[in-house]
Amino acid sequence: MSLVVVGSVALDSVETPFGKKEEVLGGSATFFSTAAAFFTRVLAVAVVGEDFPEEHLAFLRSRGVDLEGITREPGRTFRWSGRYTYQLNEAQTLDTQLNVFERFSPRLPARYQEAEYVFLGNIHPELQSRVLDQVRSPRLVAADTMNFWISGALPALRKTLQRVHLLFVNDAEARALAGEHNVVKAARAILRMGPGRVVIKRGEYGALLFEEDHAFALPAYPLEDVFDPTGAGDTFAGGFMGHLAHARTLDHATLRRAMVFGSVLASFNVEQFSLERLRVLSLGEIQARYRLLRQLTHFEEIQTSMD
Amino acid sequence: MSLVVVGSVALDSVETPFGKKEEVLGGSATFFSTAAAFFTRVLAVAVVGEDFPEEHLAFLRSRGVDLEGITREPGRTFRWSGRYTYQLNEAQTLDTQLNVFERFSPRLPARYQEAEYVFLGNIHPELQSRVLDQVRSPRLVAADTMNFWISGALPALRKTLQRVHLLFVNDAEARALAGEHNVVKAARAILRMGPGRVVIKRGEYGALLFEEDHAFALPAYPLEDVFDPTGAGDTFAGGFMGHLAHARTLDHATLRRAMVFGSVLASFNVEQFSLERLRVLSLGEIQARYRLLRQLTHFEEIQTSMD
Numbered sequence: 001m002s003l004v005v006v007g008s009v010a011l012d013s014v015e016t017p018f019g020k021k022e023e024v025l026g027g028s029a030t031f032f033s034t035a036a037a038f039f040t041r042v043l044a045v046a047v048v049g050e051d052f053p054e055e056h057l058a059f060l061r062s063r064g065v066d067l068e069g070i071t072r073e074p075g076r077t078f079r080w081s082g083r084y085t086y087q088l089n090e091a092q093t094l095d096t097q098l099n100v101f102e103r104f105s106p107r108l109p110a111r112y113q114e115a116e117y118v119f120l121g122n123i124h125p126e127l128q129s130r131v132l133d134q135v136r137s138p139r140l141v142a143a144d145t146m147n148f149w150i151s152g153a154l155p156a157l158r159k160t161l162q163r164v165h166l167l168f169v170n171d172a173e174a175r176a177l178a179g180e181h182n183v184v185k186a187a188r189a190i191l192r193m194g195p196g197r198v199v200i201k202r203g204e205y206g207a208l209l210f211e212e213d214h215a216f217a218l219p220a221y222p223l224e225d226v227f228d229p230t231g232a233g234d235t236f237a238g239g240f241m242g243h244l245a246h247a248r249t250l251d252h253a254t255l256r257r258a259m260v261f262g263s264v265l266a267s268f269n270v271e272q273f274s275l276e277r278l279r280v281l282s283l284g285e286i287q288a289r290y291r292l293l294r295q296l297t298h299f300e301e302i303q304t305s306m307d
Numbered sequence: 308m309s310l311v312v313v314g315s316v317a318l319d320s321v322e323t324p325f326g327k328k329e330e331v332l333g334g335s336a337t338f339f340s341t342a343a344a345f346f347t348r349v350l351a352v353a354v355v356g357e358d359f360p361e362e363h364l365a366f367l368r369s370r371g372v373d374l375e376g377i378t379r380e381p382g383r384t385f386r387w388s389g390r391y392t393y394q395l396n397e398a399q400t401l402d403t404q405l406n407v408f409e410r411f412s413p414r415l416p417a418r419y420q421e422a423e424y425v426f427l428g429n430i431h432p433e434l435q436s437r438v439l440d441q442v443r444s445p446r447l448v449a450a451d452t453m454n455f456w457i458s459g460a461l462p463a464l465r466k467t468l469q470r471v472h473l474l475f476v477n478d479a480e481a482r483a484l485a486g487e488h489n490v491v492k493a494a495r496a497i498l499r500m501g502p503g504r505v506v507i508k509r510g511e512y513g514a515l516l517f518e519e520d521h522a523f524a525l526p527a528y529p530l531e532d533v534f535d536p537t538g539a540g541d542t543f544a545g546g547f548m549g550h551l552a553h554a555r556t557l558d559h560a561t562l563r564r565a566m567v568f569g570s571v572l573a574s575f576n577v578e579q580f581s582l583e584r585l586r587v588l589s590l591g592e593i594q595a596r597y598r599l600l601r602q603l604t605h606f607e608e609i610q611t612s613m614d
Contacts, residue, residue, distance in 0.1 A: 086488045087488070181393045181394070182530075182531060182532070182533070183511070183529065184529045184530065184531045185531055188531075202512065204490070205509065205512035205513070206512070206513070206524075206526055208526075208529065215529060215603055216603060216604070216606070217513075217526035217527075217529060217603050217604055218526065218604070218606070219513055219515075219524035219525065219526050220524075222490065222491045222515065222522060222524060223489075223491065224489060224491045224492055224495075225489070226489065247610070253606070253607050256605075256606040256607070257606060257607065257609070257610070259606070260606055287609055290609055291608075291609070294606065294608065296522055296523060296524050297523070297524055297525070297604055297606075298563075298605075299523070299525070299560070299563040299564060299566070299567055299601065299604075300560050300563070300564065301598075301601065302564070302594055302597055302598070303554070303564070
């Protein structure tokens with residue numbers, strides 16, 4: 001049940017209509033690890049700079065995240081700053097300082113190489129491939145990507161996708177990658193690129209899972225207060241992969257539950273800035289919202305009187 | 308189980324990326340009646356001009372729709388023409404010729420006034436109120452509206468809403484009516500305006516139902532081919548209200564089933580131009596897609612092993 005994540009650990013500066021936070025803990029590997037750690041042991045691979053606060057590493061360690069794969073390099077930590085308008089669905093990037101992340105070349109400690117579950121966060125697809133070179137016999141390799149690589153590194157991405165079992169994308173990324181506006185057609189096109197499964201995240205509208213012969217549609221938990229969407233996608237992936245690694249099966253019922261856990265974790269994450277909500281979140285709250293989401297979406301068979 | 312609908316009967320000219328149709332059967336009362344007639348007897352109130360083809364009335368009659376409330380007036384029939392781009396979610400209106408619809412003042416035949424279920428299509432809110440003046444003791448009054456009335460006739464709309472039990476709106480209309488960006492907050496604000504229930508239609512993303520103490524979220528049936536979205540909202544309302552009038556109860560389970568039938572009918576309707584798909588649709592196909600939508604959305608309780 002070992003789950004490896006490779007991604008970024010960052011200091012984010014985020015502005016939303018509800019407030020502003022400077023240099024708070026962020027990064028794909030951070031959100032993913034924190035979410036997944038509710039379900040399973042996570043082995044993290046990332047890089048931080050000399051200026052990265054020790055307390056953030058201590059936080060991840062306190063969640064049982066294995067940090068042997070996080071190296072501290074000379075220079076400053078990766079910084080991202082962005083702003084959200086009232087729509088809250090897409091960030092406007094104000095500034096990106098790659099810093100030590102620019103020379104990030106993921107190296108997996110020996111123990112990590114036996115991992116059964118792997119999540120390739122949103123990094124250059126060539127780096128994603130290099131991670132896979134180091135994993136012996138993964139049971140499930142999942143990956144995230146973004147429009148930047150779809151438009152800027154498509155050949156490398158296509159190569160990586162042939163080694164990926166499950167791809168996480170949002171609507172716009174699915175459309176761009178497939179060159180198809182219709183989301184069902186886009187999903188089918190992505191399945192033909194290699195991954196046997198694709199999860200399409202649609203923010204406040206929910207998420208879709210497509211496999212060759214199977215599909216699942218899940219609405220999002222309706223939130224009255226969305227505070228900061230940063231990290232929602234990685235938190236979703238963390239809840240999803242954490243549940244899979246815990247459950248140790250990949251049947252449809254388990255994949256569907258993973259979708260729900262991903263969605264539940266993401267719904268909590270956006271309720272506060274940075275990882276503030278995940279820091280105080282309990283397993284009981286996660287289970288309660290899972291049940292609420294089930295109540296919210298359940299409907300009965302057709303009554304026979306209608307026949 | 309009598310269901311009255313008041314709305315438009317029109318001749319539509321529609322252009323989508325997939326083709327173009329001139330002066331085909333359209334109008335809110337038409338889509339609504341055809342969808343609802345799969346479940347119950349519909350009493351239609353509308354106006355057509357001297358030029359309206361008799362074959363269209365014959366079609367509605369063949370579905371068991373009562374046309375006593377459809378009057379033929381001197382002049383031309385209401386015409387709408389619109390265009391959809393590849394996004395297919397919002398029509399660009401090219402031309403609206405109200406013609407006989409401009410002086411439409413709905414009058415309900417005596418039999419209609421005993422109706423238990425009433426659907427007020429998207430007409431001026433004052434006309435909607437005048438319809439309600441003529442209905443003796445409706446069990447459920449549902450209404451549709453649009454941004455044109457929200458921005459142009461808000462006081463009249465607010466008055467009508469106090470007499471409405473259920474409002475159908477789309478995302479943008481809910482936000483505009485409530486002055487709230489968040490859809491949950493918008494729904495709660497609308498409930499405070501009078502209707503005990505609000506259905507928020509979100510096109511390809513599905514639909515939400517809100518009551519004071521109850522909510523339901525339904526993803527849309529994922530379609531590979533969306534041909535023409537015209538009438539999807541009224542078809543949704545028709546399937547929804549048709550099921551309610553047939554079921555004769557308003558408990559949560561029935562309302563949820565109504566949401567699914569509404570969604571299923573709408574999903575068929577957009578597969579072809581105008582009412583082409585509804586014309587050849589069978590009850591068996593409706594039931595089969597209901598079951599598919601249930602399979603698509605079902606997920607199991609949390610496994611106890613996770614505790």
